[in-house]
Amino acid sequence: MTKNINTVGLVAAITIFVLIIVSYFAPWWQLIVGNPTLAAINISPLNLYLSIFDKILTIPLIWAINISCLLMLLAGGIIMTVYSLAPTKTYAPKLLGYGYKQPLIAVILFVLEVLGLVFSVRAFTGLEIPLMGPGLIALPSGLAPGGVSVSVNVEASFGWPFFLAIAVVVLCITARLYHKKIAKTTVNNLPTTPTPPAKESLTS
C-alpha cells in the first residue's frame, strides 16, 4: 500500500523554510539613499534593517511584527509539512487551510508595508521615493537654506526573496488545489461498506 503524500505541499513547506532563512540575508525590498550609502532601508516581513549614517535603528513595533511574521511562517511551514505527510486524515483540510495562507498573508503584509511607506512619505513630505529603480529626490525648499537646492540620489529595488515568496504562494495555492485531487482519489478508493443499523452502532 502506498502512503498518500501531497508532494506539492511538501515542496511548498520546504520552500517556506528556505524563504525564512533567505529573508534574513537578503531583503525583499531595498531603498538605498546616497552614493556611497548614507541611509538604507531593507524590508522583508521577517526583518527590517534601517540604517542612517551607519547607525542601525530598531523600531520595536516593527520588530514585534517581524517576529510575529516569523512565527506565523514557521507555524505555516511546520503545519504544511504535517499536512503534506498525511493529507487524507480527517483534520488535514484544517491544517492545509491554515498552512497555505501564511505565505500569502506575509506577502500581502509586505506589499502593504512597502506601499504604505512609499505613499505615506509622498503624502506627508512630498518626497517622491521610487518603488523600483533609481531616482533623484529633491528636498522641499523649506529644508534648505536660501539659494541652495538639495537633491538626493536614491535607488529602490525588489530583491529575489520577494519573487521566491511569490513562488511559495503559488506553490501553496497549487497544493491547495492538488488536495482536492487527493481527496477525490481517496474517496474513490475507499471500500464500500454497508451502513450498519443505527441500533448496532449505539450498543456493544
Added chain:
Amino acid sequence: MGNIYLKPNEYCIGILKMQLVGVILLLISIGTTVGPIGTVVVMNSNDLTQIVIPPEIKGILNGESSLIAPIQSEEGDFNIGLMVPKFVSSTFDITANTYSVTVNVTNILNYDLTLNSLDATVTATKDNAELATIHLSNPIAIPAGDWSMVTVSGTWTQAAEDYYVNNPDASSINVTLANAKIDVNGVVVQISEPIEIGEIPLTLK
C-alpha cells in the same frame, strides 16, 4: 435492564480531531500575533511612544543627540567650514590653456564623506566676468573629522586671458565660484549664491 455503552465511530473521532486541530490552530494564530506585539507593549509600558519611535530619533527630536554629530574643534567651537573650499595653491599651463586649483575641504562630521563631483564657474569677483569652468577629475574620500586636498581643473576663457594681458602688474585675482554644484555621497547640492574664494595668485608655475 442492561448497561448501554456508546461506541464512538470513526466519524465522531474525526470530528473531534478536527475541532481539536481547529482550536490548536486558533491558539497558534493568536499566539503568533498577540505574543510578540503584547511583549513589546508590556516591555515599553512606561513610555509607549518608544514602540514606534527609536530612541535615537527621539533624542534628535528632543535636540539631545545627532546622527551625524559635528566633531568639535580644539577651541571648543564647532567648525563650520564643511565643504567650503579654502584655497591652497594653483597651477597654470599656458600652452594648453588649462589650470588646476587645489583647495582644502574639511569634513566636520563623524561620518566619512565622498566628494563625487564638483562643478562650478569661476568668475572675477570685481566684474563677474566668467574666467573659467572647473570640474573635479576623480571622486575624493574625506574621512570623518579630517580634511582632504581637492584638486579641481579646468580651462580658462578668453576673458581670463584678457585680464592677464591687461593687468601685467597684477600678482593675484580675486575670484568667486558661481553655479556651484557639489555631489557628496549622492547628495547633490546646487548653490545659486556665489561663493567667494578670495585671491588666487597669478603664476605660471
